[in-house]
Structures are given as C-alpha cells and as structure tokens.
Amino acid sequence: MENIGFALSRGGAREENYMSMIKVDRLSKIYQTYDRREGVWGGVVDLFSREYRDFLAVDGISFSAEEGELIGYIGPNGAGKSTSIKMLTGILQPTSGSMEVYGYHPFKQRKQYTKHIGVVFGQRTQLWWDIAVIESFKLLAKIYEVDPASLKRRLDLLNDILDLGPLLRTPVRKLSLGQRMKCDLAASLIHEPKVLFLDEPTIGLDAVAKDAIRHFLRQINQDFKTTIILTTHDLNEIEELCKRVILLDEGKILYDGSLRHVRSLPGLGRSLLIDFAGDAPLDEINNLFPGRAEFVQESQRRVKTVFVPETISAAELIKAILERYSIADLTISEPSIEQVIMRIYRDGLPGGESAGQVAQV
Amino acid sequence: MKAVVSTPTGGFAGGNLVQALGVYGAFVKTAFLNMLAYRLRYFTGVITYLLFVSVNYFIWGAVFSTREAGAVINGFSFPEMVTYVSVAWMARSLYFSNIDNEINELVRTGQISVFLLRPVHFHWMMVCQAAGETLFRIVFFTLPIGIVIVSIFPVSPPVSVSAFSLFLLATAFAFLIFAEISFAIGLLAFSVKSIDGIIRAKYFLVQILSGLLLPLSFFPELFERVLMFLPFRMIAYVPLQLYLGKIPQGEVPWILFQQIVWSAALIVLCELMWRNVVKKLTLQGG
Incomplete structure (x- = not known):
C-alpha cells in the first residue's frame, strides 16, 4: 500500500505509533428478509406465518486504510456498499467479523465514535431546513463540543475553499442543490472528523458544482489529512480523486488497490x-x-x-x-475507467489474478 | 489501542452537565428560530383559537341561560366555565407539541438515520425542540391571543398568586406528559406503515380525555373514575382546576406527585421504546 501509517503521537494517548485509521476484518452482514406469497390467499397466509430467508448483503470483507487516504468505494447497486458504510458509521450492527475505526468500535461505541467522523449523504441534508446555514453550524458546533473560537477558525478555512460567504445567512430551503451540498460538506467537517464518509456527494450536481466539490475534497484530504471513503457511481470522480479503489460486487471485495494498477492490468486493450x-x-x-x-x-x-x-x-x-x-x-x-470497471465486473480480473492477490499490491 | 484522545469532559466536576445543558439549550434555540420562519402561520392560529373560545362561550351561555342566575352545573358556575374554556385554550398553546408528526416525517424520509450519526440523545433532542417551539408560541401566540380573549370575554383572574404558580407548574408537567405521549405515538411509525390515522385519533382523544373540550366532571361517573387512572387529565383538567382553586390545599401535593410520577413513567416508557427502535434499526438497516 502506498501510504504506510502516519506516526500519531498525541500525548502518548496511543500505545502504538503505527495504526490504521480503519481496520475491517471479515465483516459480514446478513439481513433477514421474507418472501411474500402470491395472491390473496398467500397474503392471508403471510399474516400468520412468514417464511424468513437470510440475505447475505456483505460477505466477509477485509481491508484497512491509513490516515489521509482517499478511497473510492464502488460497486453496482446491491453490491453491499451502503450496508458496509452503514456498519462503518456505526448505525448498523454487523452479523460477524470485526472492525475498528480510529480506535473505536463503530457500533458498540456509537455515541463517542460519531464525534470523530463526518458523514454526508448526497440525498439527505443534515442541516436544519428553515434556519440560516450559520445557525445550523452553530448548533452542530454545540453538539460536537466545538468552542466558538475553533468554529470560527474552522469556518474561515472552509470558507476559503468553498466560498460559503453569502450562503451562511440563507435558510437551507432556499439553497440550490450544489450550494446545499457545499454547506453539508462544511457541516460534516466542523468538528474536524478523522474520517469522512461520503455517499454520492455529487449526485444531481452540474459540472461546475461537481468540480468545486471535487476540488474541495482534494483540498481537505491534503490539508487536514482527513481520511475519506467516497461512494459514488461517477467513475470519473473516482479517477480524479482516488489513488485507491475498493471494488465491491455481491458483498465481496473484487479488487482493492490502485487505480493505475487496474488500468495497467494485462489484457485491457x-x-x-x-x-x-x-x-x-x-x-x-x-x-x-x-x-x-x-x-x-x-x-x-x-x-x-x-x-x-x-x-x-x-x-x-x-x-x-x-x-x-x-x-x-x-x-x-x-480504455476509459468505465470500460475497465465494467470489464472487471463482467469477466473478473484479467490475467487470472484473484482479488486476494491484487489486494496485496 | 483505545482512543481516549479527545473526549473533552470539561476540567471540572459537572462539566458534562454544563456541556449537555449547552447542547440541549441550543436545540431549544434552534427550534425557536425554526418557528420564526413560520410566524405568519400563527396569525391564522390566533383566529382559530378565538373561534374555538367564542363557540364555547356561546354554547355555555345558552346552557346556563336555561338555569336560574348563579346556577352551578357539575361544579362550575358560568363565569368559571368561561374562564375554564378560555384558559384551557390558552394553556393548550403552552403544552402542545408536534413530536409525533415530526418523527413520522423523519421516518418516512429516512432522515432519522442522520440523528443516529450524531452524538446526541434523540429523545431529549425532540423534547428540547418542542420546548423551543413552546417558548416561541408564548411570545408570538399565547400572549397576543391571551390579550384578545381576556379583553373580549369575562375571564376571571386566577384565584390567588399561589394558584397561578401551581397552574404554571402543572402546565410545565402537562407539556412533558404531552410530549412523551407524542413521542411514544411517533415511535410507532417504525413498526406501522402509516401512523397518520393514529396521530389523528390521538389528537382528538387527548382533547376529550384531557378535559380540554369539557371538564371531566361532566362525564359519567364511571368514565370519570377510569380517567383518574390515566395520564390525560394531567394535561388540561388538573392545571385548570388549580387555576380555579378547585383542588383543596391539602390535596395539591398529592396531585403534583401524581403528575411527577406520570411524567417519569412516560419518560421511562419512551426511553425503552426508543432503545428497542434503535436495536431494530441497527439490526435491520434504515
């Protein structure tokens, strides 16, 4: 792996100098679902007895990430991306396996853990709809125990990159999608999270807004050493931002390694x-x-x-x-990155490399 | 390897409490600001409430006009009845909250998961937001509507200063009891497909069972006795009886004790329900 851990010595709080920001080991999630029976009579029968069925959404994934990595987390719908992100953010209990992020167990220590992560869902906002953006920021600062002086410093920094100025006094409901996403990103960073989880942050944005967001992500990744896990369907975005990608399919990691390496995989024309x-x-x-x-x-x-x-x-x-x-x-x-990825999904990794081997690269 | 790095607990004992008060105070403030965005809506509310009180005034006027002057029906004289109805509606704007609808909306849109991703206690957050809304209503609703109602209808002042303080204290508990009932109803949104009907049913049931529409002494005796064992009378009937000085001095501590017990019991119930919901949510996904 390219970034081997940064020595973190914070007043001796840590026992080891080398640590992974994220460590995931054979993590699995099984959902219980039930099939509905057909027809009216089936519906009646369903009321009394349901046939439960296990659905393996995430199938023993393992990976680790160092501080400051920006990882593209991709896969087709139903590959297990959301499920694994939910587990990593602590809002979903894993069925088996272990994980550790910044020294916390996301699920078992959810409340303390959430102070150290930022999460942005492209489809949802974490801002209060009817009040000025700055008021949401102030409230979040209170929630995350950020004192007013730090908040101001932080906002100045974010302002430099995102140009939030005029937006701060506007109620969220009056913002455009792109503006809202800028504010949502800023909101997720107020408490200086160690890890940022982004789920489709540029969905529905125009090219200009997309570009601004990408620029911003690169910047915070460099300036603040924030570890970023980015989920998106936009592969150009991944190519522009991420040195490393994790490719999921059917709950398994298909490939974990550098993008350059996928591109130079043998057999790609x-x-x-x-x-x-x-x-x-x-x-x-x-x-x-x-x-x-x-x-x-x-x-x-x-x-x-x-x-x-x-x-x-x-x-x-x-x-x-x-x-x-x-x-x-x-x-x-x-070959376009899309062609490459499509091909991997279709034929597996070219040259007979197994995911396990590649993951060692 | 345990990250004990930055959990600022304040350098002194009780730092956590100060911190917590800061956070939840901020929720109160935010809710207040949020309501400010809809202040216009409250002008129509003033008219609605005025209408409710007027209708009740004329109904009771008609009822009492069939009796001799100074008649008392089920323990209420006409001036007391007018006061009861007017103050009951004004007080409603103090204890009312919309938590059930809000939770319903959060569940419907899936926005609820955002709150699981924050280091806050959802239950307290909702109650604090409701408190912020109540503060807003005191300023922009209860005061103006109070002035209008008092200047139109012959509303008697509280029987004493202590009666008024007790009324306010009891209304504060009424707020808590109402909020917790709403919270519990709202949580049903996790297990039932649509709780719109339940919310509406609750809306009307609470109006009747709390004594807002009719003092509970007007109900059949058996019914009234059953209501003694339910929390609803704590919301409207009990505070108003305190306002009118209808509860004997000696029974006041007992009735306040019951309010506290009901509040505590409902808080515990809601907390258990919430934990159960979180458990299900984190097991089955949002």
Missing part, C-alpha cells in the same frame, strides 16, 4: 485510430501484424484497432505504419 492521407489500405496493414493486432475500417480513410500492450507495443505499431504509409493523424486512447 488500448485503441489506436489512424487517418491515412489517402484511402486506408486495410488488408495490407492487417497482414503486417498477423495475430497481434487486427484493424477494422471506420471510414474510407480511417482504421481502428484495439491492441493489448503485452502483445504489441504502440511504438512498434506506429513505427511500422509510418514507415510504409503517409498518415494524416493518429490517436491512441486508454
């Missing part, structure tokens, strides 16, 4: 697009690299191939073509 000065000699170039790269015609003058770097390098391809033909333009593109 890059695409090469060539515009010839004249007509594209498709058959000729296909004979140049038999079995290693196959071109298809895109238009009269344009061909395209998807090649795997392990089989043939971009340099070799381009050199061979430039030597023989006159080229108007060429473009190489990396």
Whole structure:
C-alpha cells in the first residue's frame, strides 16, 4: 500500500505509533428478509406465518486504510456498499467479523465514535431546513463540543475553499442543490472528523458544482489529512480523486488497490485510430501484424484497432505504419475507467489474478 | 489501542452537565428560530383559537341561560366555565407539541438515520425542540391571543398568586406528559406503515380525555373514575382546576406527585421504546 501509517503521537494517548485509521476484518452482514406469497390467499397466509430467508448483503470483507487516504468505494447497486458504510458509521450492527475505526468500535461505541467522523449523504441534508446555514453550524458546533473560537477558525478555512460567504445567512430551503451540498460538506467537517464518509456527494450536481466539490475534497484530504471513503457511481470522480479503489460486487471485495494498477492490468486493450492521407489500405496493414493486432475500417480513410500492450507495443505499431504509409493523424486512447470497471465486473480480473492477490499490491 | 484522545469532559466536576445543558439549550434555540420562519402561520392560529373560545362561550351561555342566575352545573358556575374554556385554550398553546408528526416525517424520509450519526440523545433532542417551539408560541401566540380573549370575554383572574404558580407548574408537567405521549405515538411509525390515522385519533382523544373540550366532571361517573387512572387529565383538567382553586390545599401535593410520577413513567416508557427502535434499526438497516 502506498501510504504506510502516519506516526500519531498525541500525548502518548496511543500505545502504538503505527495504526490504521480503519481496520475491517471479515465483516459480514446478513439481513433477514421474507418472501411474500402470491395472491390473496398467500397474503392471508403471510399474516400468520412468514417464511424468513437470510440475505447475505456483505460477505466477509477485509481491508484497512491509513490516515489521509482517499478511497473510492464502488460497486453496482446491491453490491453491499451502503450496508458496509452503514456498519462503518456505526448505525448498523454487523452479523460477524470485526472492525475498528480510529480506535473505536463503530457500533458498540456509537455515541463517542460519531464525534470523530463526518458523514454526508448526497440525498439527505443534515442541516436544519428553515434556519440560516450559520445557525445550523452553530448548533452542530454545540453538539460536537466545538468552542466558538475553533468554529470560527474552522469556518474561515472552509470558507476559503468553498466560498460559503453569502450562503451562511440563507435558510437551507432556499439553497440550490450544489450550494446545499457545499454547506453539508462544511457541516460534516466542523468538528474536524478523522474520517469522512461520503455517499454520492455529487449526485444531481452540474459540472461546475461537481468540480468545486471535487476540488474541495482534494483540498481537505491534503490539508487536514482527513481520511475519506467516497461512494459514488461517477467513475470519473473516482479517477480524479482516488489513488485507491475498493471494488465491491455481491458483498465481496473484487479488487482493492490502485487505480493505475487496474488500468495497467494485462489484457485491457488500448485503441489506436489512424487517418491515412489517402484511402486506408486495410488488408495490407492487417497482414503486417498477423495475430497481434487486427484493424477494422471506420471510414474510407480511417482504421481502428484495439491492441493489448503485452502483445504489441504502440511504438512498434506506429513505427511500422509510418514507415510504409503517409498518415494524416493518429490517436491512441486508454480504455476509459468505465470500460475497465465494467470489464472487471463482467469477466473478473484479467490475467487470472484473484482479488486476494491484487489486494496485496 | 483505545482512543481516549479527545473526549473533552470539561476540567471540572459537572462539566458534562454544563456541556449537555449547552447542547440541549441550543436545540431549544434552534427550534425557536425554526418557528420564526413560520410566524405568519400563527396569525391564522390566533383566529382559530378565538373561534374555538367564542363557540364555547356561546354554547355555555345558552346552557346556563336555561338555569336560574348563579346556577352551578357539575361544579362550575358560568363565569368559571368561561374562564375554564378560555384558559384551557390558552394553556393548550403552552403544552402542545408536534413530536409525533415530526418523527413520522423523519421516518418516512429516512432522515432519522442522520440523528443516529450524531452524538446526541434523540429523545431529549425532540423534547428540547418542542420546548423551543413552546417558548416561541408564548411570545408570538399565547400572549397576543391571551390579550384578545381576556379583553373580549369575562375571564376571571386566577384565584390567588399561589394558584397561578401551581397552574404554571402543572402546565410545565402537562407539556412533558404531552410530549412523551407524542413521542411514544411517533415511535410507532417504525413498526406501522402509516401512523397518520393514529396521530389523528390521538389528537382528538387527548382533547376529550384531557378535559380540554369539557371538564371531566361532566362525564359519567364511571368514565370519570377510569380517567383518574390515566395520564390525560394531567394535561388540561388538573392545571385548570388549580387555576380555579378547585383542588383543596391539602390535596395539591398529592396531585403534583401524581403528575411527577406520570411524567417519569412516560419518560421511562419512551426511553425503552426508543432503545428497542434503535436495536431494530441497527439490526435491520434504515
């Protein structure tokens, strides 16, 4: 892992110098659900006896995170993201396994624990709807035992990055979605949490607002060393922000490691697009690299191939073509992160690596 | 490895209590500010209350007009009846709270989980917010409506200063009892699909059983005796009897003791219900 723990020596409060901010070990959650029987008679029967069924939402996940990491926590709907975040924030009791965040057991020590974390749900607000934003901040400061001087310092800092100024005196109900999210983020940071859990913080925002939020997250991650767990469906966001991703599917961790590593996983194709000065000699170039790269015609003058770097390098391809033909333009593109992730979900990790192996990277 | 790093408990004994009072005082203040956003709504409320009192005034006027002057019905003379009705409605604005609807809304929207993510006690928070709303109503509602009602109808002043203090004290407990009943009803939202009907039923039942609409001495004797064993009469009937000086001096401590016992019992009940809800919530997810 890239960030090995920061030495935390706070007045000797800790016994060890190295510690993980988050430690999760074989954490599982089983929900009890029941199936409804069909039809009217089924409904009546349901009233008296229900057939309970166990549903394994999170299936023995393990990972750890160091202080200051910004981790993308992704997976399709129903992968167990929300369930595991709920457990990590202490509002859901795990069925088995252990976890520790900042030295606390999130569920067993919920009340003390919540003083040290910030949580933002993109769909919900933690601000009081009808009062000015600043009043919500003041109340939160009271709740989290932040004295007025620290609150002011904190707000000045947040203000620099988020430009909250004019929003502070506005009631939350009059804010736009983007403005509200800025305020919600600021609210979650008033008590200087060690860990910030973000669930879809940019959902429904326009590009400008999204960009502001991303900039802000990077900034607080750097300035305050806040550990951030970011859940989102927006993979561009993950790519922009997170060095490390944890990929969940069906309650299990499919991949845990750097994004760069996923990208360079063997077997993922890059695409090469060539515009010839004249007509594209498709058959000729296909004979140049038999079995290693196959071109298809895109238009009269344009061909395209998807090649795997392990089989043939971009340099070799381009050199061979430039030597023989006159080229108007060429473009190489990396697979988009979406393509990469989609592929992992579909085929598992390429090259036969198991999640366990990759997690060691 | 235990994080004992930053749990500021205050440097002195009782620091926690001061801290707690600060937090919950802030809830009172926030609720007050929140209500300020809706102050216009209260002008219509003034008219509604005035209407209630007027209707009651004319009904009782008609009832008493069939009797000889100075008649007493079920222990109430006409001036006492007018005072009872007027003060009962004014007092209602002091003890009333909306906790059941608020919890219902929090559960419906799922916003409830936000409160589990905070180091606050949800139960006390709701009661403090209700208190903040009551403070708001005292200033923007009870005082103006009181002035209007007193200047229109022949409302008698409390029989003595001590009677008035007892009335205020009893109304404070009425607030607590009402709030806890609302809280308990609100918590039903976790187990029942819709509690709108239950809330409405509670609304009317409390109006009747508390003695707001009709002094309890007007009820059939058996019914009245059953009501003696329920907390509702503590909300309106008991404080008003204290206002009118209808409870003998010797019985006052006993009746206040009963109010305290009811408040405590309901607080314990709500606390148990809340813990049960949290347990279910954290087991089954929000």
